Amino acid sequence: MSVPLPESLLVLERGWLSANNILCFDGDAAILVDSGYVTHAAQTVDLVGHALRGRRLKTLINTHSHSDHIGGNAALQAAFGCEVMVPAGLHAAIADWDEDALLLSPLGQQAARFQHDHLIGAGSEIDMGGLVWQALAVPGHDMEALAYYNPEKRILISGDALWENGFGVIFPELLGEADGLLSTRSTLEMLSRLPIDVVIPGHGSPFAAVDAVFERAFRRVDSFAANMDKLAWHAIKVIVSFAMMEKRQLPLKDFPAFLHQLPFAVDVNQRYIGLPADELAARVLRELLLVNALRRDDGNLLAG
Amino acid sequence: MIASPCINVCAMNPQTGLCAGCYRTIDEIAAWARLDDPHRLEVLAAVARRQQAQQPHEEDSRNNGKRHG
Structure with missing residues (x-):
């Protein structure tokens, strides 16, 4: 069964190449979380336009800056004139369009360059879909990533910090940087202490059985920490x-x-x-x- | 949960109004995450019908492979 979500939230879920796009409706306006991969951008614009049904897309907000989450930013900005808001820690990488920091060059991926209008920092709050969401720092897969949590409905928009089966690749150590594994573990610990009924992940369907999911995720990060070769492979x-x-x-x-x-x-x-x-x-x-x-x-x- | 027929092509065919990869309408793609299994099966059945109807003309132009019989 699909997990029940408030009427004001619509998850546009496709395959793995495009991260989920989450439309949050509030009156005659809407906010979109993440925009999918660049080669899907035209369909993303169609999908969002279709779902808006005359409402205005005022803001596009990203969980982090990987290609499968930001690929539609430029097209959506052009089509709907929405403002783009990105996690504060990604300001320089996006402003300078640093293809190494955005992991585009190392991973052989593409994206369309865009300019952001606003930054959002961990600890701040944002209204989306008639609900108030807290921006939570969820370093690990991406050290600057944010998740968005609504305590009232106990919903977590997790990006790639938590999936039903694990989480996004823990990149930092593999890129010659530090603290990815440790951060992933503390992120999972922080998230596992929150009362959560539903997770809307960056990839895959929304899910509810969070205890088993955290158990799996902890096992996975611990097995990677014990064996870097396993993470690398x-x-x-x-x-x-x-x-x-x-x-x-x-x-x-x-x-x-x-x-x-x-x-x-x-x-x-x-x-x-x-x-x-x-x-x-x-x-x-x-x-x-x-x-x-x-x-x-x-x-x-x-x-x- | 029944898995989505998306094969990561995610581009609409303007002639058919269907996704070139999964043969769904925009409406069906947008609604997917909210559909329960019986409704997902209905969409999959429609997808199978459209695929059969279209494949003879598209065999040469489509290269994603997955749907080739």
């Missing part, structure tokens, strides 16, 4: 899957070259796994086929 597979979702298909023989164009995968392999190039591609391919993240069709490789 998981991250490589996620990033290759994501890149293939965008690419859709390629000749099977081109897969090794495709993988080796992703700087993050090459670098993380070098630093943590140390497989020779051909073995890396063969092993990633084997494991992604096994979980149906990729499929073979004659001489082609297709996203799952």
